[in-house]
Structure formats: C-alpha cells, structure tokens
Amino acid sequence: MAEWPFLIAPLCGVWNESTSLNISNIFYGIMFDAGSTGTRIHIYTFMQKSSEPPHLDNEIFESVKPGLSAYVDQPEQGAETVRGLLDMAKQTIPSTHWSSTPVVLKATAGLRLLPEQKAQALLSEVQELFEESPFLVPDECVSIMNGTYEGILAWVTINFLTGQLYDQNQRTVGILDLGGASTQITFLPQAENKSDFISIFLFSRHSIVKLISETTCFSYLGFGLKAARLAILGALGGKADESRMYRSSCLPPSLKAEWKFGGINYKYGGMAEEVTGFQSCYAEVLKVIREKLDQPAEIRSRTFYAFSYYYDRAVDTGMIDGDQGGIILVKDFEMKANKVCEALTETNTGSPFLCMDLTYITALLKEGFGFYDHTELQLKKKVNNIETSWTLGAAFHLIQSLRTAPE
Numbered sequence: 179m180a181e182w183p184f185l186i187a188p189l190c191g192v193w194n195e196s197t198s199l200n201i202s203n204i205f206y207g208i209m210f211d212a213g214s215t216g217t218r219i220h221i222y223t224f225m226q227k228s229s230e231p232p233h234l235d236n237e238i239f240e241s242v243k244p245g246l247s248a249y250v251d252q253p254e255q256g257a258e259t260v261r262g263l264l265d266m267a268k269q270t271i272p273s274t275h276w277s278s279t280p281v282v283l284k285a286t287a288g289l290r291l292l293p294e295q296k297a298q299a300l301l302s303e304v305q306e307l308f309e310e311s312p313f314l315v316p317d318e319c320v321s322i323m324n325g326t327y328e329g330i331l332a333w334v335t336i337n338f339l340t341g342q343l344y345d346q347n348q349r350t351v352g353i354l355d356l357g358g359a360s361t362q363i364t365f366l367p368q369a370e371n372k373s374d375f376i377s378i379f380l381f382s383r384h385s386i387v388k389l390i391s392e393t394t395c396f397s398y399l400g401f402g403l404k405a406a407r408l409a410i411l412g413a414l415g416g417k418a419d420e421s422r423m424y425r426s427s428c429l430p431p432s433l434k435a436e437w438k439f440g441g442i443n444y445k446y447g448g449m450a451e452e453v454t455g456f457q458s459c460y461a462e463v464l465k466v467i468r469e470k471l472d473q474p475a476e477i478r479s480r481t482f483y484a485f486s487y488y489y490d491r492a493v494d495t496g497m498i499d500g501d502q503g504g505i506i507l508v509k510d511f512e513m514k515a516n517k518v519c520e521a522l523t524e525t526n527t528g529s530p531f532l533c534m535d536l537t538y539i540t541a542l543l544k545e546g547f548g549f550y551d552h553t554e555l556q557l558k559k560k561v562n563n564i565e566t567s568w569t570l571g572a573a574f575h576l577i578q579s580l581r582t583a584p585e
C-alpha cells in the first residue's frame with residue numbers, strides 16, 4: 179500500500195466545480211464515541227485529488243442516549259443502540275464504498291469505570307455487530323480508550339480545526355474536556371521546538387505517534403461532571419447504597435429526588451436552608467478536588483479551548499450562545515455559580531444540580547488546575563461545521579495507520 183505522508187491537510191480549500199473535475203478519490207471513515215452519557219457516530223468524508231493531500235470535506239453526526247455503560251447488564255440491548263447508528267452510516271455512505279470504509283468504536287470513562295468483565299461483554303457484542311456489517315473492520319476496532327490518548331486526540335482535532343497545525347506562525351492551543359465521568363487537560367509544553375514539530379507533523383508518516391509522545395495530557399477518571407456529583411454527595415467509591423439518602427448544601431433544601439447513573443439509582447436531596455449556598459457548596463466541592471490534580475505552571479500562559487460540560491453549562495446559564503459559543507473568563511463561572519447557589523432557596527432553576535455543577539467547574543479550574551480568575555476560555559462546539567471532539571484526531575490516526583500498514 180502506498181505511503182501517505184500528508185494526511186492532515188488544511189481545511190482551507192474551497193470545493194468548487196473545477197476542483198471536483200480533478201477528484202480522484204472520495205473516501206470515508208466511521209468513528210464511534212461511546213461516552214459515559216451517550217453514544218455518537220461521526221462519519222467523515224475525505225476527498226483527494228490525484229497527487230494532493232486528502233481534504234476533510236464534511237462530517238455527519240448523530241447521537242443516542244444513554245451511553246453503553248447504562249446497559250451494564252443488557253449488553254445485547256446496548257449493542258442495539260449502536261446498530262441504529264450504523265444503519266444510518268449505510269444510508270449515508272454509497273454501497274460501493276462500504277468495504278473500504280473503516281468502522282471503529284472507542285469507549286471512554288463510562289466503560290473504564292465498569293467491572294472489566296461487564297465492559298468486555300458490551301464490547302464483544304459491538305464487535306460482533308461490526309463483523310457482521312459490510313464495513314472494513316480493522317484490528318482492535320472496538321476498545322476502551324486510555325484517558326491520556328483521549329485528551330491528545332482532542333488536542334489534535336482542535337489544533338487542526340483552528341489551523342494551528344499547518345501555519346508556522348500560529349501557537350498551538352490547549353484543550354479542556356469535561357465529560358460525564360472523566361476530564362482532560364492537554365497542551366504542548368513550551369519547550370518544544372514548534373517549527374520542527376509542525377513540519378514533522380505534516381510531512382512524516384510518524385506524525386501522530388510523535389504528537390502523542392510530545393503533547394502533555396492529564397486525564398482524571400471520576401472527575402467528569404456526573405461522577406463529580408456522586409463524589410460530592412459521598413456516593414462514589416465503595417459500594418453504592420440504593421437505600422441511602424445522599425445530601426449536599428449545593429442542592430435546593432426541599433429537594434428529594436432520584437438519579438440514575440451507570441445503572442445505579444441514587445436518592446439525593448438538599449440540606450437545611452441555613453447551610454445552603456455558594457460558600458458551603460464551594461467548601462464541599464473543594465474536599466473532592468484539593469490536592470488531587472496537577473497544576474502545570476505553563477498552562478497559565480496558553481490559550482485554552484473548552485468544550486463538553488464547560489460548554490453546556492455556559493449555554494444553560496446564558497453565558498454564551500448555544501450555536502456560536504463564545505469567550506468567557508474563569509471568574510464568569512464563579513460569578514454565575516454564586517448567583518445560582520444563592521438563589522437556591524427561592525427559585526427553581528430547572529436543573530437541581532446547576533449550583534453544584536457550576537461550583538464544581540469553578541473549583542476544578544481554579545483550585546484543581548490552578549487557572550487565574552482572568553484566564554480566557556474559548557468555548558466551541560463546532561469549528562467549520564465539524565464537532566470539536568477527539569473522534570476526528572482518532573479518525574486521522576486510523577486512516578493514517580491503514581494507509582501506511584505493511585502489505
């Protein structure tokens with residue numbers, strides 16, 4: 179198979195009729211993201227003119243909830259949710275291309291937290307489904323991805339989409355991902371010689387391997403937003419007790435409710451009115467964060483892109499526009515947390531966890547990673563109509579490895 183040295187080409191080309199006359203190849207890649215709160219399919223279309231680098235043309239995205247980990251004791255039903263999305267790929271990709279289109283599923287923190295045998299049962303069901311499908315099934319097509327790798331692939335995606343990987347004058351940006359069950363902070367250490375790095379990335383078939391070795395990622399399992407809720411309530415670690423009432427000063431005092439996560443039903447509620455509010459909530463949250471995370475000094479001088487729950491909670495509270503995203507400061511999260519938590523006794527915010535979530539995000543950024551109050555965060559869900567997800571970095575890696583595999 180021919181070597182393919184220029185995998186990651188800029189997204190700058192405009193596809194028009196004259197360029198389309200020269201298209202020698204259209205190909206596709208299917209990447210599934212089995213996240214802790216949902217399963218998503220990303221279908222990428224690439225176009226390549228004869229002697230030129232491939233060009234990412236578009237992405238088709240669909241998602242289902244809940245995630246595979248919710249089917250911990252019904253692996254066949256879990257695989258059915260993947261089947262529905264795979265059927266969509268059959269409708270989208272021309273049948274002439276099915277056998278050359280690779281399909282891969284990578285699971286993240288939801289499955290990392292399950293007992294190994296249960297996670298394996300879910301993965302085996304999905305693997306069977308892929309093998310029965312008409313698509314190309316590479317080795318290790320269904321797996322649990324390591325958290326560090328997840329952060330680095332997201333870093334590749336964002337730096338590719340924002341143009342930092344092919345413009346010599348740009349600075350790479352750091353990324354912050356806050357999932358349901360794990361969180362990542364990833365950046366390129368300052369010491370790296372940037373121009374060398376970029377040329378290696380663009381012109382060597384070992385590019386992604388090199389990136390993975392030089393980018394720094396800290397990934398924390400159990401520190402995603404939903405896992406953190408359980409930690410704050412004292413319900414994470416040890417055996418879950420479905421009969422116990424878990425309480426927090428971050429919740430409305432009169433609240434009594436139930437919440438299902440990872441297949442377990444938790445009862446939870448608020449505390450007395452006198453102890454409810456931002457200060458006591460912040461103190462509770464600090465207990466689960468303090469001294470648990472790394473605080474790399476160099477993150478303070480970088481631009482950071484933040485997505486997932488950072489984005490969702492900023493949209494929920496009107497800090498940014500749901501379609502456009504926006505730029506906010508770390509202290510904006512604190513101001514919003516303060517406002518929502520202080521109003522807990524008076525208003526129904528819609529989500530009983532909003533005060534806890536915003537307080538956790540504030541504490542994670544400030545006390546966890548050590549960001550300044552005035553650090554700017556770029557909140558983005560899509561760039562050039564492509565999702566800011568680790569899946570694009572994973573698709574690059576997948577296609578590159580297939581194209582450079584020995585015959």
Ligand SMILES: Nc1ccn([C@@H]2O[C@H](COP(=O)(O)OP(=O)(O)O)[C@@H](O)[C@H]2O)c(=O)n1
Pocket residue numbers: 211212213214215216218245286287288356357358359360361402485486487488490559565567
């Ligand atoms: N393509 C995607 C996938 C997840 N997400 C967000 O990611 C968060 C959920 O994380 P997740 O289910 O992937 O959980 P982890 O397995 O990453 O911990 C939610 O805020 C989703 O809105 C997203 O914004 N875009």
Ligand SMILES: [Ca+2]
Pocket residue numbers: 213214286357358486
């Ligand atoms: Ca995720």
